[in-house]
Amino acid sequence: MPDTTDADTDADTDTDTDADSLTVGQVSTCLGVTVRALHHWDEIGLARPSLRTAAGYRLYTAADLERLHRIVVYRDLGLGLDRIRAVLDDSTADVPGALRAQRTQVAERIDRLQQLGAGLDRMIDAHDRGLLLTVEQQAAIFGPEWNPDWPAQARQRYGDTPQWRQYAERSAARGPEEWQAVADAVADLDRALGDAMDAGVPPGSPEANELVERHREVFASYFPLTREMQVCLGRMYEADPAFTAHYDGIRTGLATWFRHIVDAAARAHGIDPDTATWQ
Template sequence: MPDTMDADGLTVGQVSARLGVTVRALHHWDEIGLARPSLRTAAGYRLYTAGDLERLHRIVVYREIGLGLDRIRAVLDGSTADVPGALRAQRAQVAERIDRLQRLGEGLDRMIEAHERGLLLTVEQQTAVFGPRWNPDWPAEARERYGDTAQWLQYAERSASRGPEEWRAVTDAMADLDRALGDAMDAGVLPGSPEANHLVERHREVFSSYFPLTRRMQVCLGRRYEADPAFAAHYDGVRAGLAPWFRRVIDACARAHGIDPDTATWE
């Protein structure tokens, strides 16, 4: 169809360009009787008059504020007696959407910060939650070391939704597990026993507060618990020799699930 100006009106293409509305939308509004062009050329092309263009302007305005086409028709054709009431109802819906978007923006800000910092707690809050031996530099060091891993991404996603109380619950669960491990070792629980395997499963469940832990990843952690001085010191602080005992317990449970602890990798 030629996009030329007729003496008596505007073509569909011209109206589309002028109002920023697609030709498809204009055709649809014509088909449903919402905004029909008043004129046709001899060749049958639609032509919109100044009055048609005014109605289209109003449709665009009402559509932009979120009114549905049926509601727009009622407003334009005067079939609703309470236009201000209809607009107030739409204003309330817009306010709700703004509020949802505001919360979404705040959530995105927390997610960004969690990816960058790891913990969304002040130094004072970290000390109160994790204890006086906690080093506030550890989250930054962890990001430097693991920031490009899938596990850091999963950790950050969990961290973004946690405040001091949620982190305290995680810390308490880990402390309860440490005590249970120490008590089990004192009681002579043997690696591979049902009691030992239950503790291994409990460790995977509690640790998954940080990120999902597979059995192979758990084997790798067990090695590190024994070999890393900081981890070994932590477990020795619970019970002397707890780190190597816990590693044996993890390895025995892995074997029961068909995993060779000597060849297990972080996957």
């Protein structure tokens, strides 16, 4: 007898067939399932063809096709093959109960997919906007000095950078309460920097270095900050009028003092502040 596992793909050409039966290839086309699946269902006894040709090819009768239709329907509903077998062959099987249980699982999957869709929408929005807060929420959280145009300006300036993508990923997971915690941490750090400058804390001292590390930790709320990147930020705080105004509004000269303590900490870690780059 020929090998009937692989030969059925050619069974359509066999002339020794029952006029009312279908070959594997014909059933595959009719039901939209693969020949491999039909072979597998035959091998595990889930849907065996009732007939064979003289050459050994599988032939499916109308009754076989009806069973296959039901298998396809239950499979598309998400039932596993063992569960399908029980539904079809066990006369005591609670078919409505099995379908209700499957309906519950489908509803749970739909809910998870809806949550995933909502998360994807937030992620897309965060990449486009940065902050997923209303103008009123931004003002309440970040204070009267906050300019609601800043996120859009940052997106235009940094939108193609890895840091913006990291920032967007963090932003997508935050609501007003989480952003309030970030704003509070930044405000606490600003006060600590001003107090340390007033106290005459020198750059390179343990107290100054601790503040530099604290700045990196707080800034990680936006994206991970390397020491070289922190040096670049220190330069920007001193050179950019908007940042200088913010820090000098806390203490006159604070932007320059902050740059000095960051540079000193960088040198302690083998980094030359004069050649540091954004990396």
